[in-house]
Amino acid sequence: MNVLRALLVAVTGVLLLLPLNVSAATKKVIVGFHRPPADHEENLVYAAKGRINRTHRQIHAISAELPEEEITRLKKDPSVAYVVDNIKFTLIRPTEPTSAPPPEYVDSWGVLRIGSDVAAARGFKGAGIKVAIVDSGIDYNHPDLKDNYRGGYNFVANNADPYDDDSQSHGTHVAGIIAARDNGTGVVGVAPEASLYAVKVYGANDTGGDMATLVAGIEWAIENKMDVVNLSLGFSGDIYSVYPGIFKPLHDVCDKAYKAGIVLVAAAGNDDREIVSVPAAFDSVIAVAATDQNDQRAIFRMNNVQSPLASSYGAKVELAAPGTVIRSTVRGGGYGFLEGTSQAAAHVAGAAAVLLSTGIADANGDGSRADEVRLKLDDTAKDLGNPGRDKYFGWGLVDLAAATVETRKLHLVRKNGPPRFDMQSIMLGKGSYSVQVKNNGLERVVVNAPEGNSRDFERVFAYSFTSSLQDLGVAVTLNEAQTTLAFTPRGEVGTTADITITKLAP
Template identity: 40%
Template sequence: MKKTLSVLFMLSLCFVLIVPSIGAQGVSSEGKSGEYLVQFNGPVNHGLLTAFGVSEEDVFHEFNALPVVHLQLTEKQAFGLSNHPKIKYLEENAEVQALGQTVPWGIPHVQGTDAHGEGYTGNGVKVAILDTGIDNTHEDLNVQPNGHSVFSDADNSDPFYDGSGHGTHVAGTVAALNNNLGVLGVAYDAELYAVKVLNNSGSGSYAGIAEGIEWSIENGMDIINMSLGGSHSSSILKEFCDLAYDSGILLVAAAGNSGNRGGNNDSVGYPAKYDSVIAVAAVDENNNRASFSSTGPAVELSAPGVRVLSTVPGNDYASYNGTSMASPHVAGVAALIWAEKPELSNVELRELLRATAINLGGSNQYGYGLVQALDAIEYTGSGGGNGGGQDDDDSGSGRPGNGRP
């Protein structure tokens, strides 16, 4: 049984190098002085500069590689030099600003930035991204060197080649680096693992997902994110999900994009619908359910899934819509919490996510509500959340990757 995962590619957003406009002002009068770069046709002619009244104190730097001088000029001097045949270029010394890091709206929406401010970054938590692969050359991602692909053909056998871009986008939401460029992930110090279970067209099979889950168990993953799904159940896929959950792994999956505008159908896909998996619905910036977000009793948590900016292959960035974008927000929040509270079992962590979620409305649409990272880390109360989701039996204690049974 195969499925095709569709994502809506929206406006690509890149960094902006901000350069103030250089005014081509009239410079026929003495006017105020400013900094300029002057390039000569041939060697720097100091006599020419002196002839125009430029003193040694006005010269800040003389370059060696090109006959260029950085100096201070009045508007009158600049006008005269700019028209001299021995001057090749005369430009005002414009300022620039460093490339900046964008914080996608979803990160503070789930209290990711609040948690970062308190020193919580998800350090050491292993997150397997079961998807179309992850571009490990992206400068905004730190992808671990050991990954896995369930495919053997040349086009899809490399887990670090993401022909779709979907897996790279998901990975960035979980853990894009805090490096003053690009975007910021929810748990930027978490460890990302590429597990390619969908091909470059975004298609895969339940057998492939099961293989990816098995690899995650065998390689000590803490969290599995599955921004994928199909409409049919599989007893064997359920067994693999249950096996991973019983081994102490937290499984998070997209609820699906088969919702209707009224939000009154039962359309959560698989594997999200299994009791051992957290099904995540999508909301917008106003905490309204996205009209495409699947609904039903299995919905457990909500997270940002509309106009989500994240990484895509080729050191690029784009905004996507979908519950595929909501799921990694929850995986990232879980990583933040587990790094700070490694003694929690996956079941206890799941209960904590529920207990601290913000109630947004009907449980079939929102589950327990919007996940909140810092509230969960600082939570000292007891009791359940705000409705929705499934009941679970306790299993194991502590993160599977931290040496606890």
């Protein structure tokens, strides 16, 4: 008699193939399909004597454990798009300096180096921005974090308690860099008013951390409408450049998160090699390299001796940020020093939160501000190394002092016809602004604002120049959430003026 291997059961008209225990060697895989997985797709896995670990919601895939001899057969099924190994990722482990750094570095030097204090003085502290830390969890009772902690999920234990039990307090350290409160004690984060969410994908002793768990964590971020996701983790090595398809589930969910408007930030790696870790190597993710206190490429030290660890580099590096002797929060309510690209990535994630809190506009109208945030951080970075983008620093050191200067420019030209045809408009948010006019021949400039939704305009100011090269500087306060200012030039045909509008600190 043949051995019965499976039992066919009819449930409400649907046939479910339920596997019995099998003794063959099994492998953890992710099975991708051409449509969202439902009963048919789950039955294919069961028919292959598999055990389903997770059915994904944001990508068309199921994480499962299958007998090795069944995987080849399953790949040939027309419903299956791919079958890849459920690769194990690691936290980008920092080094731990064994002696205290010099006094000038005791406080949050990295936060200051990237201009977070200047952004905070302008009123931009990340308020209202949701940051998901996909990591080992957060000590949500820490006095510097508890007021900003808003929740999360534990994908290792599959429960709602994402407390950090990592020996290095990896997730808690990252959380403090991003959003430790400005409360006069301990440390301060880059975005001290941002909302923190712990997405725990690593447990004690590096449990968890496989690709399926990471995918689930990023799916959670999409479904819970996070604004920024920090990924201080990675898979290093040459394999992505040779076999990119094996990372397809993670690649797809990162693409989906980015299209949903989430800014994704990841550590480049600590391998001192010209290879950027996955997922930092994905186009949808900002890859961050680390710098030291002298704005040089970070070399990490242990026991005061140079170790073989240094910031990874390569063409995929987009930005650089502080990553050596970084003091931040650790579990149990304390503080500690760690260094690595994990810490550098956290600085950039915090910077993204700050920039989002400025109200940066969706300039291209695609429904997402993630691309505008990325472009702004790149354009305003402090260039390091070779001019332009290079493999060690990307576009340079992230610079919030430059990124949060809200400056708009107009070029007025007097042409033939009525002056109203030469009018140029600009939309501004609530606040006070400096308006600088560099004149090149105009006789007069008139600035109006529309009254509500009508076609009537209210005069904001008008100025008649006493000479053709006279410049003008005025301050304007706008009380509405959005106001359109219309600038009209008057004078001889061919005369011009350049207008620079800068938002002032509150």
